[in-house]
Amino acid sequence: MDEIGKKKTLLVALGGNALIRKGQRGTVDEQFENLKVPIRQLARLSKKYNMIITHGNGPQVGNLLLQQELSRDIPKLPLEILVAQTQGQVGYMIESSLDSELMALGIIHQKPLVSLITYVVVDPDDPAFMSPSKPIGPVYSKEEAARLPFPTRETKKGYRRVVASPRPLTIIEKREISKLIHMGFIVICCGGGGIPVIREGRSFCGVDAVIDKDLASALLAQEVGVDLFIMATDVEGAMVHFGTPRQELLRRLTPAQAEQYLQEGHFPPGSMQPKVEAALQFVRNTSRRAIITSTASIQACVKGTTGTQFVL
Numbered sequence: 019m020d021e022i023g024k025k026k027t028l029l030v031a032l033g034g035n036a037l038i039r040k041g042q043r044g045t046v047d048e049q050f051e052n053l054k055v056p057i058r059q060l061a062r063l064s065k066k067y068n069m070i071i072t073h074g075n076g077p078q079v080g081n082l083l084l085q086q087e088l089s090r091d092i093p094k095l096p097l098e099i100l101v102a103q104t105q106g107q108v109g110y111m112i113e114s115s116l117d118s119e120l121m122a123l124g125i126i127h128q129k130p131l132v133s134l135i136t137y138v139v140v141d142p143d144d145p146a147f148m149s150p151s152k153p154i155g156p157v158y159s160k161e162e163a164a165r166l167p168f169p170t171r172e173t174k175k176g177y178r179r180v181v182a183s184p185r186p187l188t189i190i191e192k193r194e195i196s197k198l199i200h201m202g203f204i205v206i207c208c209g210g211g212g213i214p215v216i217r218e219g220r221s222f223c224g225v226d227a228v229i230d231k232d233l234a235s236a237l238l239a240q241e242v243g244v245d246l247f248i249m250a251t252d253v254e255g256a257m258v259h260f261g262t263p264r265q266e267l268l269r270r271l272t273p274a275q276a277e278q279y280l281q282e283g284h285f286p287p288g289s290m291q292p293k294v295e296a297a298l299q300f301v302r303n304t305s306r307r308a309i310i311t312s313t314a315s316i317q318a319c320v321k322g323t324t325g326t327q328f329v330l
Contacts, residue, residue, distance in 0.1 A: 026245035027068040027199060028320070031235040032056055034074035035252040036313050037108065044077055053115045056250055059317040061119035064129055068199050070244065071112060072235040075104040075210030076154075079228075083155030083179075097154075097181065098213050098224030102135055105209035109133030112206050131204050137190040137222060138212030138229050138237075144184035152228050153178040182227040184214065186234045190222070192241040199242065208234050236296035240303050247300045247308040248316060248325075249293050255310045255326030256294055258284045270327050273298050297328040305330055 036056050037049040060069065082100045086092070095103075113131050120129050150169050155178060163170040163177035171180045189195070189212065198205050211229030215222040232249050239247040256268050258279060268279075276294055285291040290310075297308035311318075311325025319325040 025066065025068045027070065027243070028063060028246050028248060029070040029072065029235060029239040029244040030056075030060060030316060031232055031247075031249045032071065032073040032112070032313070033231075033249070033251040034076045036073065036250065037111070038077045039252070044081065049111060050115060053111060054119075056313045056316055057112065057115045058119050061116060061123055061125075063317060063320065064120070064204060065123075065125065067246075068202075069204045070195065070199065070238070070242070071116075071204065071206045072208040072231060072238065073108050073112060073206070073210070074231045075101065075108055078104040078107060079210065080155055087156050096224065097226045097228070098215075101210050101213050101228070105135050105213070106133070108209050109206045116204065128202075129204055130202060132198060132206070134191060134195065134198075134205060134207040136207045136209065136212045137215045138208070138234050139187045139190060139222070140184040140214045140216060140225065140227065140229065141187060142216045142225070144182070146182040146184040147227070150180040150182045152181050152183040154181055154228065155179045182225075183230060184227055186212065186229050186237050189234070189238045189241055190215070192238065195238070196242040208238055230292045230296075232293045232296035233299070236300040236308075239300055244300075244304075245306055246320065247297070247306070248319060249296065249308075249310045250313045250316050251293065251310065252312065254312050254315070254324070256285060256290055260284070260286075260290070268326050270329065271297075272329065273302055276328065297326075301328045301330060 037052055038044040039052060042048050079100050086094050113133050116131060153171060153173050157176035157178055160177055169180050170177045195205050195207055211231040211234040214225050214227040214229050216225055236247060254267050257265055259265050276298055280294060285294045293310050300308045308328040309319045309325045315324040
């Protein structure tokens with residue numbers, strides 16, 4: 019077996035905060051600067067591991083939707099195209115940042131990189147399509163929302179467009195990703211959860227929806243045989259009684275314990291819940307380890323010293 023075949027494979031899912039932090043405008047300079055923290059760690063880990071990197075795209079898609087609203091004379095693009103655009107945008111930023119870090123370590127020629135536009139199949143009969151719930155894009159007044167051609171929902175900021183968030187069924191490019199990993203590539207893929215598509219005969223058709231990035235990443239990790247699945251976010255890990263004086267970081271969780279905390283409502287929808295569900299999905303289907311950790315602790319969490327470790 020060659021050196022690449024001997025290495026274990028990591029899949030690291032970077033949250034949106036890896037590029038844009040709370041309170042920032044999200045300029046290109048800010049995003050590149052923020053990426054230095056996780057990317058420097060990934061470059062070091064790539065010495066010992068094969069690697070897949072997935073990422074969020076919420077702020078980037080939101081900005082594109084806002085630009086479309088402000089440029090009314092330019093034809094509007096469907097959500098599937100915006101997801102594809104941000105896969106390329108964020109993939110480029112991660113790839114170029116990683117390229118710089120690998121050069122600094124003197125190992126760039128040993129680690130080819132590739133960013134891959136990724137489709138993810140969803141079920142057209144998924145119940146999520148009957149009750150869209152994922153807020154995206156600009157904020158509207160109640161009067162503006164009433165005139166829009168798509169469903170909206172009131173949020174803390176105001177009324178926002180809502181789209182379905184169906185569960186991912188399979189990653190179309192899983193075979194290509196697996197081959198690239200075995201050839202020694204670091205693969206950047208499944209940006210924003212992937213482009214949601216449904217089957218139409220022997221082809222695919224994009225749909226107006228968003229797929230949870232962590233659930234898609236867990237599915238990809240399972241389909242290509244990843245050894246360790248890491249979700250990097252803006253907190254240390256999964257916590258009970260979050261935001262209260264009783265807040266406690268959970269260092270180690272079995273599926274049964276995680277299910278209990280989910281049922282008790284400790285992990286809110288739209289934040290920690292999908293991450294815990296993704297970890298459970300991966301651990302149960304592979305019997306391997308999943309971790310939720312902060313973007314500053316990716317390298318340390320591999321050793322089991324930080325974050326929330328999900329194990330059987």
